[in-house]
Amino acid sequence: MKIGIAAASHYFQPLGDADTLPALDDMLAGLCREPFRRVDRFIHLALLGSARCALGVALQPDCGLYLGSGLGPMGSNIATQEQLIRERNIPRPFDFINTLGGSAGYYIARNLELSAQNVFISRRGASLQAVLNTALADLALGIMTQALVGIVEEVTQPLAAHRRRQGLPAGTAVAEGSHWLLLQASASAASVLTTKRFASFAEISDYLKSVWRPGDQLRCSGRTESSTAAALQRQFAEVSAPHPNAPFHDSLEAAWVTEFVAAGTAGNLYLASGTPDRDWTLFHFGT
Amino acid sequence: MTAMRSGKASPEQLIVDGFAEPLRLPYYRIPDGAGSFDPARFQALLQQVVRQVLARAGLSSAERRTLPVFVGSSCFSIGSSEAGYTQALVRDARNAIPMPFCGYQGIASAVQHALGSRGDTYNYNTACTSSANALLAALRMLAVGEYPQALVVGAELANRTTLAGFHGLQLTAERVQPFDARRQGLVLGEGVGAVLLSAQPGSTGELRLLGGANNCDGWSVVTANPDGKSVAAVLRASLDNAGLHAAQVCGIKAHGTATPAGDTAEALGLRQVFEELPPLSVLKPYLGHTLGACGVNELVLYAGALQQGFLPATPGFEVPDPQLEVHPLRTEASAEPGHYLLNHFGFGGNNTVLVLEKPA
Incomplete structure (x- = not known):
């Protein structure tokens, strides 16, 4: 959608x-x-x-x-x-x-x-x-x-x-x-949001590889286990490093997303969440 | 169910100490033998209720592992936080901090622990509509195919913050008298309930949650607009959502807090939508006002009554209020197949109505 x-x-x-x-x-x-x-x-x-x-x-x-x-x-x-x-x-x-x-x-x-x-x-x-x-x-x-x-x-x-x-x-x-x-509901705005579910880490990884463009950003939510988040981010390492000294904020992913959209940043921001034994959700914010 | 069949229930006196003068409040308490403010009760009661629901549902371990949990509560883990702060003050007053435990995740985590689940969680905190909103959200998630099943939990247990807070608001009374001319306020209660919703059609004769609606008005942070317009709007929206006309409604579980303003808003709203009011029941005289949990708790009770074929009477309603012209059932009536509404209204002008179908 x-x-x-x-x-x-x-x-x-x-x-x-x-x-x-x-x-x-x-x-x-x-x-x-x-x-x-x-x-x-x-x-x-x-x-x-x-x-x-x-x-x-x-x-x-x-x-x-x-x-x-x-x-x-x-x-x-x-x-x-x-x-x-x-x-x-x-x-x-x-x-x-x-x-x-x-x-x-x-x-x-x-x-x-x-x-x-x-x-x-x-x-x-x-x-x-x-x-x-x-x-x-x-x-x-x-x-x-x-x-x-x-x-x-x-x-x-x-x-x-x-x-x-x-x-x-x-x-x-x-x-x-x-x-x-x-x-x-109308997607006629300057920015759009789409969401997809994936059954496995391999599926979400393959999908991201197929759509990835230079300048895109990937973030993993706080609920994603650190090992799987790191594995996903390694594959998109050129852009995925989240603020290394980010202050504690229970909704840091919300800060990333609204900063990206409010600034009118070109490209795409992907927000992934999931764990090894369950499916993955990917929110895509793009222009 | 026994109390609803007999039409009789009454609260006990709860003593809340810790003040210059202890508060003595009528309260509908779960008779579990534990101390009133023992935070360990929450875990025990949640696990007991969730295991009962799951035993009936027969979910596989794989289904349990991914089952999403929707929680509605006003208090969440405030009782544990109160206990933690009280104990810390005794141990080391200088270093004690208020709200040592915070956030809304405690109930869902306890439920997930009982389930062995790592599914998504949604914690609703919209005052007395909390678990009704959790039910509505879960239903819509099933409708769009986000999940095949969802567990919805309503939980509210005795805690000092809620009891003293409502006492300070002067909204409490000695008796629950919904829509009665002499009504003076609400009587609080506690309860833990859980409902498993499934996108798959149930067995023959099983009740269906068809839909509902939520809205908000800016009249007052403590009540809906007494002119009834926002209540009427949410009633109409819920009927539209379920594809129904007012004349198709066979019965209504009213919110019926028995506060002067709350019952006025609900009564005037109902009369704007229904030319002739369907049979009306209020369940708070049986279990008290369980606040954020009342959406799930009252759904479970009302659904149980519908399945047994009766619409509950409303003890405490004795003298009709000529300004309201709303007359809840004084004796139980027969529950026919058809459609039923469940009303919930809360602080923040938050209004939610659910639509339930009893199949033929």
Whole structure:
């Protein structure tokens, strides 16, 4: 199935111990219909990415919203647990409501005046694949003609605690981000997305060899076992080295994809995921 | 099922300590003999439920290995995180961090461990529509041939965050009285359910999940628009999706939280779509509001009732609300072959309706 990519937005912010989280207010200025109160950073990141992606684009009345995240709204969950357990208080209502992943979808819908499908989906290390699979199925079935697909990952401070939760070594760089694509059933857009399934490593490898052009890029998702990812990437070694010092970000593949599409990069980006004992999925983003 | 047949069920009093004054909340608890907030319960109950479903389905080991798992929950592993933080504070308060376990993968991982599966996972967190949305997504994935089968799990167990959070929102009541003029709020409950969906036609007489729809309105982050328009829209979209007219609906499992605003929105939405309302049942008086898991839990219960040939009564509905003009069944009725709707509405203005077919 071939799907058009009508728009994309990319926000990715690596952070080290000396850094403070960037203020989002200035970036959000002019992007929100109303000043949303009692919202957290996760919601701000979601509003920022979705509004930038939809800027200057006509959203259809049936446009679905597919928001994904590996870790979800960590800041509100931390605040709620602090109130509940350390302070022994009833959580503040809006902190409690904002602990839900789907709350960000409400504010996006309100901001962009969306009223159709609205879901929040998580798959640790591969949330982009989960939301893309879901949105592509709905587009294929004609449930909607347009789908706004986004991934948001929030970083909380102190970074030492953030790293401990993820089991990361001290000093590891981390990144927050908001990565968005506007998909449409018509493939007339400048960029397209196709997806294919393969029964084996050999099949996906043969297919990639048959379509590969100089300048193409291949990435393997976080769920792909490192040995098979390395084997696949060795065959396309000239372009496949993923950021060697990439900061920790649960949806790094979403950052690669939206950076590629938003920049209007020529050529093709392939995102592969799979394991030796099961089939492989290949998402192809191309011009 | 026993409670639904008798038309009687009631919650127990749950004491939530850890505050200046312990909270005393009515709660529908799974009677498993374990402590209320024991995080080990999650694993045990999940494995028990998943093994029951798989034993009935008779999947091969190869099918189990690639079976995708769709999970809907409001709380996911928050109970484990609460326990971990509480213990860490006792051990070493200076170094304890809140939310020591985070993310949404815990339930799916436990299910996959029980299955021996390495298939795809999808974790839905859209408040009270979570597992209804998981069901709808799984159904659509089967329809496009992405998977031949899918396991859909709804899981919600007692945790302090949810209990104290709802208490703080002042949405809870002593009794569940759906659509009743005296309704004051919801009573929470816990439950773990699982459904195996298959793209292959089932045996004769087996219920079919035909379709459904989801939408969202921007009225309020805690409820659907009380004018009922977004509820009416999702009801119409679900009927369109299943190729049905309102007159073909034989019965409705209402969401029926028994909150003043929630029942108003649902009632007004229903009346905009149906000239004459089909028989209406609310299941929350039997198991409480299991929040993100209610889509799967209430589907399992309603489907069980349909298979046994009855539409459940709604205990707690006694005094009709003249503003709603919705009258759930006070005594059970016969369930005929035909089409049935299952309503789910959640925080974030998120609305989902599923369509079920009971074959002749």
